[in-house]
Amino acid sequence: MEHAGNGRQKARPGRLDRGIVMRAALNLVDEHGLEALSMRRLGQVLKRDPMALYRHAAAGRKEVLAGIAELVLDELQPFADDTHWQTQLRRIAHELRRVCLLHPNVVPLLVTGPLSTPLGLRPAGTLKPLEQILGILIRAGFGPADALHVYRTFYGFLYGHILNELQEYVADPEENEALLRLGLYRLPLRDFPHLRRLAPELLDYDGSEELDQGISILLAGLGQQLSHR
Numbered sequence: 100m101e102h103a104g105n106g107r108q109k110a111r112p113g114r115l116d117r118g119i120v121m122r123a124a125l126n127l128v129d130e131h132g133l134e135a136l137s138m139r140r141l142g143q144v145l146k147r148d149p150m151a152l153y154r155h156a157a158a159g160r161k162e163v164l165a166g167i168a169e170l171v172l173d174e175l176q177p178f179a180d181d182t183h184w185q186t187q188l189r190r191i192a193h194e195l196r197r198v199c200l201l202h203p204n205v206v207p208l209l210v211t212g213p214l215s216t217p218l219g220l221r222p223a224g225t226l227k228p229l230e231q232i233l234g235i236l237i238r239a240g241f242g243p244a245d246a247l248h249v250y251r252t253f254y255g256f257l258y259g260h261i262l263n264e265l266q267e268y269v270a271d272p273e274e275n276e277a278l279l280r281l282g283l284y285r286l287p288l289r290d291f292p293h294l295r296r297l298a299p300e301l302l303d304y305d306g307s308e309e310l311d312q313g314i315s316i317l318l319a320g321l322g323q324q325l326s327h328r
Contacts, residue, residue: 117155121166128167132204168212169224171205174198184239185318192257192314199261210258240325256317264306277302
């Protein structure tokens with residue numbers, strides 16, 4: 100007589116670790132947005148009691164969010180640090196844009212998340228870009244305090260550009276005329292003459308090229324500042 104359950108045992112979920120929890124959380128945010136992330140929802144995804152997740156994220160959702168930011172920034176590709184400092188900053192800018200466009204739902208977390216956490220309490224992975232850029236600038240000849248100011252300006256510009264690029268530009272994708280497609284016809288010509296006239300240029304947007312032009316302006320100013328030291 101066959102014993103009930105022989106050969107019918109359910110496969111038990113694999114062992115959890117912090118990496119598995121954070122990767123599942125990132126996938127959840129990528130698909131459904133930051134608002135969808137909760138310990139309960141993450142437990143459902145991993146088929147575990149949510150309380151079990153606190154072994155890997157003692158501070159709960161806040162720690163998971165920090166872990167997500169660390170995972171995304173860890174996707175930045177490294178490159179040789181023996182090139183010119185301006186070339187390095189340009190590469191960093193385009194690499195950050197690439198990663199952010201892969202994870203658009205995480206971008207608000209990268210921009211605002213650090214504001215709620217003291218510098219020394221942030222995950223080490225989220226501080227690597229700061230340490231890298233400080234090293235690049237100090238080796239180039241900037242003083243430490245100036246390097247910190249440049250970092251803040253640099254990342255302020257980058258995140259501003261990326262947030263702008265991720266905005267919804269098209270009001271009516273079926274419309275051919277730029278003014279109508281962008282919905283700018285709603286703006287009175289008397290009050291917004293420049294915006295209305297720039298409709299074709301606004302529609303013809305290339306994020307990578309736009310970033311490069313902005314970086315060129317920023318780097319030109321920094322190069323002039325360095326030459327006067």
